[in-house]
Amino acid sequence: MSKSTNIVWHDSVVTKQARQDLKDHKSAILWFTGLSGSGKSTLSVELEKKLCELGAHTYRLDGDNVRHGLNNNLGFSPEDRTENIRRIGEVSKLMIDAGLITLTAFISPYQDDRNNVRNLVEQDEFIEIYVKASLEECEKRDPKGLYKKARAGEIKGFTGIDAPYEEPRNPELTIETDKQTIEDAVETIVTYLQEKNYLK
Ligand SMILES: Nc1ncnc2c1ncn2[C@@H]1O[C@H](COP(=O)(O)OS(=O)(=O)O)[C@@H](OP(=O)(O)O)[C@H]1O
Numbered sequence: 454m455s456k457s458t459n460i461v462w463h464d465s466v467v468t469k470q471a472r473q474d475l476k477d478h479k480s481a482i483l484w485f486t487g488l489s490g491s492g493k494s495t496l497s498v499e500l501e502k503k504l505c506e507l508g509a510h511t512y513r514l515d516g517d518n519v520r521h522g523l524n525n526n527l528g529f530s531p532e533d534r535t536e537n538i539r540r541i542g543e544v545s546k547l548m549i550d551a552g553l554i555t556l557t558a559f560i561s562p563y564q565d566d567r568n569n570v571r572n573l574v575e576q577d578e579f580i581e582i583y584v585k586a587s588l589e590e591c592e593k594r595d596p597k598g599l600y601k602k603a604r605a606g607e608i609k610g611f612t613g614i615d616a617p618y619e620e621p622r623n624p625e626l627t628i629e630t631d632k633q634t635i636e637d638a639v640e641t642i643v644t645y646l647q648e649k650n651y652l653k
Pocket residue numbers: 488489490493494516517520529533534535537538558559560561562597599608609610611612616
């Protein structure tokens with residue numbers, strides 16, 4: 454797969470641990486996954502705000518935003534979605550190395566792709582958060598009018614309509630956004646991070 458040859462890893466003197474010590478919290482990826490309109494962006498924005506108030510150093514990667522730049526050569530075929538998630542996994546890994554709590558909001562519909570990201574980092578560095586809402590609810594919300602277009606046949610291969618979404622089998626957290634408020638969800642995630650000693 455890799456086209457890079459004759460390359461040799463060069464270590465830094467400053468380690469991930471040293472960077473984490475400066476920040477006084479552990480670094481991790483909070484991987485939000487779910488249907489379009491389930492609430493990934495909304496929740497990750499609100500959670501980042503809360504984490505910032507608590508003094509954590511964060512960065513948020515969002516599907517729509519990253520597809521404007523780094524991944525603007527990728528579409529929505531299964532292969533392109535896999536490549537999208539692979540790149541985000543690698544970027545998130547760099548951010549973990551930099552000592553950040555990274556929040557990612559990508560549909561990431563395939564379990565294998567999410568598992569590949571999980572396997573890129575240490576066991577406790579990947580926290581999969583299933584943002585769960587029924588297709589009916591997401592379609593009712595339709596914040597960008599995309600379900601309407603997909604139903605009208607104007608968008609092909611739309612997740613949940615004519616492209617698959619594989620539900621997480623073993624997520625660290627499931628947030629049911631048609632039952633839980635945004636504030637409750639943020640509190641649930643912050644409590645998890647405190648109990649597991651990611652945050653001091
Ligand atoms: N065909 C199709 N299927 C799903 N989504 C589509 C599609 N075309 C465009 N969009 C818009 O792109 C956003 C999803 O991008 P992601 O990078 O998160 O997708 S993926 O993880 O690679 O599957 C998604 O954003 P969210 O609604 O925030 O999930 C949509 O706004």
